Amino acid sequence: MKLKPACKPFVLLLCLLTLSACVAGSNPDYGSKVAQEQAKIAQWSDLDGAQSITIIGDLIQSDELDSLVEKGLAANPGLAQTLLTLKIRQAEYRQTQGARLPEMSAGFSALNEEDQEGVYTGTATVSWELDLWRKVADSSKAASKDVAEQQMLYQSARDTLAAEIMTGWLKLTSAKKNIAIEQERIDVLEKTENYTRQRYRSGLGTLEDLDSARSAVASARATLEEYKETLAQQQRALATLLGNPGADISMAEEYTHVIVPLADLPQQTLQRRPDLKAAFLAIESAGLNADVAYKDLLPSISLEASLEDIASTPGSALFTSSVWSLLGQLTAPLFQGGQLKAQARIADLETAQAFETYRETLYTAVQEIEDAMGLERSLGKQQTHIEIALAAAADTLVQYQKSYRQGLSDMLDLLTVQTQTFDLTIQLNTLKYERLANRITLGLALGIGAK
Incomplete structure (x- = not known):
């Protein structure tokens, strides 16, 4: 049968539509799969004294720290690189927009x-x-998803940097307190050494006791030097985060209170995390690129x-x-050695890969939240036990000092109790720092970010 000339355009259009259906991609509904993965997350229990906050800076009420965070966000070179990457993605998006004209x-x-x-x-x-098949439109939309993904990665980098600056600031206080504790240990040990020397000169003590006292003082002085260098390194590390190696950073003498952040429902909490948003946008971008690859056929x-x-x-x-x-x-395209079909298959696999990356990011996020919440409870209990142990050790130290002066106990027993007391003091200081720093980690894990 011979077609009429007027029917030929319609036949051609029908053939093109048939071709479109034949090469359509077969990607699953990743949006539904993401929802299914999120539905697996169980509700976590609240922490005692938790408060709702909107930005991570609200965890610590300190104008000085707020100023440091602001300076770091403005001058950190790593964050600046992430911002430049975002600007590159924005320029690439404008480039794809031009292809539609x-x-x-x-x-x-x-x-x-x-x-x-x-x-x-x-x-x-x-x-x-x-743009008969909306190939150019899909390519442009994929580029817009890339821009949005990079925006989320930039926000994630800002949040992480703010948390690192806050933690670094607390670490300076911890290091300074360690130095003060070790200096106090040295003062006590020097007094013990002087008293032991007097006893030795009076014929009441032994040379072994004097050597033990001297050894304890020298060991404590070595530890003090280690703590001083640790403080200097932490100051340099924080200055590097601020993007100003020569920054003069003042340190707080005592720890500033850090609020325990409130954990919302899992779905609400996870929706705040920029890394999860970026991972989901990567799935959408990969899916659109897969559509473009099929439309190239x-x-x-x-x-x-x-x-x-x-x-x-x-x-x-x-x-x-x-x-x-x-x-x-x-x-x-009639024959290109299967290159276009292979490219379409690769695009499908890259979309599936992006989904698996999302799953990994999701599970990591949940683990970070649960680990930080569990650590908050554990550190609280550890701190209570160490405080009890330290109080008992302090009482024991007073008794041993009296006994030693009265000649009822020997030098090694006294040094053992002194060492135990100051070691517990250092341990308590470390626990306090770790507990406060963990609250910042928890806030970051809950998706609470910087301004």
Whole structure:
């Protein structure tokens, strides 16, 4: 049967639609799969004294710390690199937006020969590829998802940097208190050494006792030097985070209270985390790129209109007897050795890979929250036990000091009790720091970020 000429365009359109259906991707509904993964998360129990906050800076009420965080967010080189990456993604998105518009070009040439008038030729061309399958639109949308993903990664980097600065500031206080505790240990040990020397000169003590006292003092002085260097290194590390190696950072003498952040419902909490948002946007971007890869298998239609004029003067070119031409072109990939199909398959696998990355990020986020909440409870109990142990050790130390002066106990027993007392003091200081720092970690895990 012979088709009528009027029916041919409709037949062609039907064939194109059939081709479109044949090459459509078969990606699963990753949005539903993400919802299913989130539904697996069980509700976590609240912590005692937890409070609701909106930004991570609210965990610690300190104008000085707020100023440090602000300086770090403005000058940290690592964060600046992440911001530049975001700007690159934004420029790439604008580039894909331009692909949706017609292209226009113009040309002008002149030919002068001896004994002949000059010939001037002007041309103008407008070309446009019809986005019949929304391939260009999908590509542009994928680029917009890349921009949104990078924005979330930038926010995640800001949040992490703010938390690191806050933790580093607390660490300075911890290091300074360790130095003070160790100096107090040295003072006590020196008094013990002097008293032991007097006993030795009086014939009441032994040389072994004096050597033990001297050894304890020297060991404590070595530890003090270690603590001083640790403090200096932590100051340099914090200055590096601030993007100013020569920064003069003042330290608090005592720990500043850190609020225990309140954990919302799992779904609400996880929706705040920028790394999870970025992982989900990566799935959407990969899915759109997969659609584009499949649409590369389809025919494309392009239009080109051109204008040409030849004149004897430059001003007359394109403005006298111009000649227009219009060209419509239909192209379709017939054989490329399976490259396009392979590329489409790769795009499908990359989408599946992005989903698995999301799952990994989700499980890591849940683990971070549960670990931080569990550690808050554990550190609280440890701190209580160490405080009890320290109080008992302090009482024991007083008794041993009296007994030693009365000659009822020996030097080794006294040094053992002194060492135990100050070791417990250092341990308690470490626990206090770890507990406060963990609250910052918990806030970050709950998706509470910087301004």
